[in-house]
Amino acid sequence: MGPDMHFNRLQDSVHPVVAVSSGDGKYQSVAFSRKVLLIIGGVFLAILFFSILITYLATKSANAPPPPAPTETVPPSQQHKFPTTIEPGGPDEEGQITTASMPATPTTSGENDTETGNQSVSTEPTAKELRLPTSLLPISYNLRLKVYLPGYGATFATDKNFTFEGDLKIRFLCANDTDKIMLNSIKLNLSDNPQSYSIKKSNAVDAKEISVVSTNVSEKLQMVIFQLSDMLTTGEEYEFHLTYSGPISSEVLSGLYLSSYVAADGQTSSYVAADGQTRYLAVTQMEPTDARRMVPCFDEPSMKATWAVTIVHPVGSTALSNGIENQEPVPVSDQPEWLESSFKETLKMSSYLLAVVVSDFDKREGKTKSGTRFRIWARKEAQHQTEYALTSGITALEYFEQFYGIPFPLEKQDMIAIPDFEAGAMENWGLVTYREKYLLYDPKEYALSEKRRVAVVVAHELAHQWFGNLVTMKWWDDLWLNEGFATFMEYLGTNEISNGTFRMEDYFVIDAFAGAMAKDQRATSHPLFVPIEKSNEINEVFDSISYDKGGTVLRMMDHLVGREPFRRGLNLYLSKFNYSNADHLDLWAALSEEVPESVTDWNGERLDLTNFAASWTEQMGYPVVEVTRVDDSKVQLKQKRFKLDENALEKERFRNPVHGYKWDIPIWHQVDGQDRPMKWLQTDATIDVKTSELLVINPGAYGFYRVNYDNATWEKIANQLKNDHKLIPLGSRAQLLDDAFSLAEANQLSYQQALALTAYLDKEDELLPWANAFSNLAKIKSYFEDEPAYEYVQIYMKRLLEPLYNKLNWNNIPTDYTNDSRAFEDSLQSSILAMYCNLGIYECKATAAELFRTGFMDACNSSNATASSCSKVPLSVRKLVYCKGIEHGGEREWNFVFDMYKKERFQLEQSRLMAALTCSSSRWVLTRLLDMTLEEKDIRKQDAASLFTYVGASDAAGPIIWDYMQSNWKKIYSTYKNTKSLLKYVVAASTNLKAEHNVKQFERFIQDNANVTSQFSIFEIQLEKARSNVKWMNTHFQSLAEWFKMVTSKTV
Known part of the structure; x- marks a missing residue:
């Protein structure tokens, strides 16, 4: 293990200086004489000679038969991981997380063969090349998996450490005559002995056994091809039996991989086990294309099959999988140190939903009204943080059963908090995996915004149990069907969990809506439905477009047709395609059947959602609606694509979409605060509104478009905000600010007009407008930092923020984080304080630094203290205070935070401490x-x-x-x-x-x-x-x- 990183700087010396560890975590400088340097030089030349000799000998033997694929016998020392991407409270208030899997892109020819610089790289295979033929269609898998995890009650040879062995039977239908079986496989050890495999007809008693003539592994295509002795016959079912082995990976967090929490030795930034011992667990992450790392299979979403899983695991561990257990674990015959856990065969599902976990975790259990057993699994010392996940999960599952109108089809639902997890969470059917901080919750450690994030992620994953798991997209080009719907539904589910107190309908405007607009205004965006041309593009579509824009477009459709018809259309879709696959056209057809006669299109006919949705899903970007006064009684509306930089070029295949960057736009609008009937905008339209009246388009921000008014209307809106801002709906106030600043950035409106809208903010006490103001003002501020003109920006923003800062100051920070209705208020207060301090206002920074000293350093001066247990800094401002403590302090403060970071046992607090370390x-x-x-x-x-x-x-x-x-x-x-x-x-x-x-x-x-x-x-x-x-x-x-x-x- 390397030395602790401290602030001690290397001192200048007339001699060369080398940094070494003193053994206590400090750096010391060592000066060398010329004599010592000559000795070192001689040693270096000797090493160089022997390295050349070894390289020559290695090259000479390169053509020798390769040894068997190595297994990972020893985990990388202290490589104990837990994942985060962009943290809540980072660059954005909540950050941007991806709550479904975003695993590593498949490598093209093994995982360690790609170099950088000017050296060659294997050409990325096309998506078509990676597709399996459809001559064989899977029906069922019977998998017996033996998992070699050390540290439990089983003993085995060290070369078995962190490996697994699989015994697999695949039953499939032959759809077209073929003499090959092609399966997806990567980094699995498959025998080249044909006698290791057997193939026979499933239903024949004395069926002739077909033999495997040869095996061919293509690492580039991630396939194994079994050449058969005989032709398989169309319409017949066959069973293929094989055995194999592989590593429990410590290189990637996909397939079956290694996670751990570690002993309290003070030397590693890892979790502390109650009994002081390292604990290993094996966990899976399969989406999008990594089931093939654990089992050779038909690893495509449309190739659904059932899975009967049996796990052999060491005594002292617990095994989980998708299905409910058939019985209590039983000792393996003649192997009393091993247990066998078998699970009920799953329903028909895609391979990316397969899940396995072997751990020593404990559980908290409950049951839904319909009888589904519900369990939350976590480390023993984190069990006190699982209650909220259990109640939230049960509430969400019951709500979705009622909303979709389809009972949850499984007997049990498990959710488990994993120490090492690359994505936010993964919706595996019946066994949902999470990063710890997105499942666990403790009111003593989580602010309300962080509690809300737990509820949102839980709701997102449970929404997937129907939309994505029960019905799955046919291919990854329609990923947005899975993720967009889960995003839309997460707000409804979280609203149910919080009984409305989290105000998720409002929150959508500054969360998914704002994220989608920010991403889709650039030339590097892509359509929701995007043909996958290269294999790496599968992972690329796990982005804000699929999640946020998908959810935003669906929210617009829901508002357009009405919640109940929309819900009935979803029920029809899920009922028609259950245990199967569908695409976006199937969804539009189902939703269109339930559109009321009263909802008409631009021609006055009953709205066909297939036609309406096409322009929103099959081309990138979105429109800006331009409002121009025609005369004293009406305004004219026109549309064009909104693009932040008109000169930026799209990918060539997106430049000339069939819809010509035109949209069928529903124009919701208010005049003097009163709703008017919705109008359609295609090429142009008019609205009757007098010059004395106030027109606001898109109140509530349901339409996925921006609005640019003429100068007179912008001035009228600014005056209305100053005089009585509440006449304009909350969502509109937020969106007006974001539209104005984005239009100014695109040079379609003056910044002076955009900034004029902020003049009313001293009267604004709602989070939404302030959140959009913060993000846009922070962007302006970033351009002026390190420039002489920054002092004027600082003065301007200080005047803007000061009234609310004085009202929501450091003396009024709450210490009780159990009242969910304060979520917006707490977020507004913490955001105001952060923005004010980040302007460099001395009073604010000094107050934060003093709170850092008294509430953190003084309160946590015990050698055994952890920040989550001893810090007295209020949770809602803890990250800010830790950061300002580092900025305002020096070596002592930084070292203190670093030491606390290494000792911390809970993920959320550790992320706050890590963020503070970067404030130097x-x-x-x-x-x-x-x-x-x-x-x-x-x-x-x-x-x-x-x-x-x-x-x-x-x-x-x-x-x-x-x-x-x-x-x-x-x-x-x-x-x-x-x-x-x-x-x-x-x-x-x-x-x-x-x-x-x-x-x-x-x-x-x-x-x-x-x-x-x-x-x-x-x-x-x-x-x-x-x-x-x-x-x-x-x-x-x-x-x-x-x-x-x-x-x-x-x-x-």
Whole structure:
């Protein structure tokens, strides 16, 4: 284990200086004489000679038969991981999490063969190449899995450590004559002995056994091809029996992989077991294409089958799978150290939903009204945090049964908190897996916004049990059907969980709606329905478009046709395609059957949702509705695509969509606060409204579009906000601010007009408008930092925030986080304090730093204390206070937080501490922190994305992290190439560039590393953002700087 990272700097010396560990976690500098250096040089030359000799001998033997595929006999020391991507309270209030799986993109030819720089990389196979033939269709799997986990009651040879053995029987139907069986498989040890396999007809008593002539493994295509001695006959069912083995992976968090929580030795940033021992668990993550890492199978969503699973596991461990257990675990005959747990055969389901967990976890149990057994599993010491998940889960499951009108089809539902998990959660049917902090909850450790996030993730995953599990998309090009619907339904489910107190209908506007608009206004977006052309694009579609835009478009449809007809249409869809697969056209057909006669289209005919939905799902982007006054009694509406940078180019296949970037737009509107009948906008439309009346389009923000009014109307809206803002609906107030600032950024409205809307905010006491104001003002602020004109921006924003800051100040922070109805109020207060402190206002920073000293450092001075148990800093501002304590402090404060980070046993508090560590302004410290992510010392691999994101969120640290990525790219890529969703976040955090010379560097970087960068859309996304930043500086900076100077020079 490496030394602790502290602030101690290396001292300059006339001799070369090397940093070494003193054994107590400190760095010491050692000066070397010339004599010592000569000795070292001689040793180096000797090592170089022997390394050349070894390389020669290795090359000479390269053509020898390869040894058997190695198994992972020893887990990487102290590589104890728990994952996070962008944390709540990071760059955004809640951050952006992905609550379904985002595992690593399949490698093209093994997992360690890709290099960076100018070396060659295997061509990424096309999606078509990766598809299995449809000549064989699976019916059922019978899987017996033996899992070798050390540390329990079984003893076995060390070469079995962290491996598994599978005994598999697949029953399938032959749909077309073939003499091959093709299955998906990756990194599994399959025998090349044909006698290891058997194939026979399923229903014949004396069926002739067909033999395997040869096996061919294609790592590039992730397939194994079994050549048969005889032809399989159309219409016949066969059973294929094989055995195999594989590693419980510690390299990737997919397939069957290793997780752990670790002894309290003070040396690792990991979880502390109550009895002081390391505990290992094996857990699965299969979506989208990783079931093949644990079992050779037909690993495509449309190839559904049943699974009968039996797990052989060490005494002292518990095994879980999708089905309910057939009986209590029984000892294996002649192997009393092993238990056999068998599970009831699942319903017909896609392979990506298969789940297995072997652990020593405890459970909390309940039951739904309809009799479904419900259990929450977690580490023993976290059991006190499982009650909320149980009550929330039961409430959500009962609600969805009623909403969908279809009983939950399983006998049990398990949810389990995993220490190491790359995604937010995964909806495996009957066994949902979560990151710990998105399932566990303790009112002593979670603020209300964090409690709400737990409820949202639980609701999202349980919504999937019908939409995604019962009915599944045919292929990944319709992933948004799964994720968009779960996003839409999570708000309804969370509303039920909180009995309405979380106000999820309002929250949607600043969460999914805002996220979708921010992503889809760029040229690097994509349509909801997006044909998958390359294998890596499967993982690329797990993004804000599939989740947030999908949910937002469905919310618009729900509002258009009405909740009850919409619900009936979903029931029809789920009933018609249960245990099967469907696409978006099937959904539109079902929903259209339930559209009321009163809901008509632009031609006055009953609305056909297939026609309406096409323009919203089959092309990227969204419209801006332009409002222009025609005369004293009416205004004219026109539409065009809203694009943040008109010069940015889409991918060629998206540039000329069949709908021509035109949409069928439902225009909901109010005049003087009164709802008017909805109108349709295709090419143009008019609305009767007098000049004396106030027109607001899209109240409630149900339509997925922006609105740009003429100057007179914008002025009227600004005046109305100042005079009586509550005449304008809450959602509209929020969206007006976001529209105005986005239009200004796109150079379609002046920033002065956008900023004029903020003048009323001293009267605003609701979170939604402030949240959109915060995000847009923070963006402006980021352009001015390190510029002389920043002082005027600071003065302007201080005046804007000061009234509410004085009202919601440090003296009024709540300490009781059990009243859910305060969720918006608490979020508003913590956001105001954060924004005010981040402006650099001394009073705010000093108050936070003092609270850090008294409420954290003084309160936690015991050597055995953990932050989650001793910190007295209020939960809603804890992350802010920890950060300001580091900013305001020095070496002592940083070391204190780092030590507390390493000792912390609960994931949420640990993430707060990690965020604080990145608040240092020291280049050396930040560089060392980033080094630690690559070394996987103290910072878990899955925390790398969060740490990079925290560093990258600081404008001051932007150049540091960009320099770091350039200097360490080969090592970054080598570390994260097998967990590519983490690599995506690392790249995004490292390339928030605003200076033109940095953008040119980035362009060269992409070109120089094209063999890698061409495989990831994140590089195109970040380059578009960087170019937009440069354009903003050239277009807006000077005029806005002069405006801020002018308005702040006036007497207040």
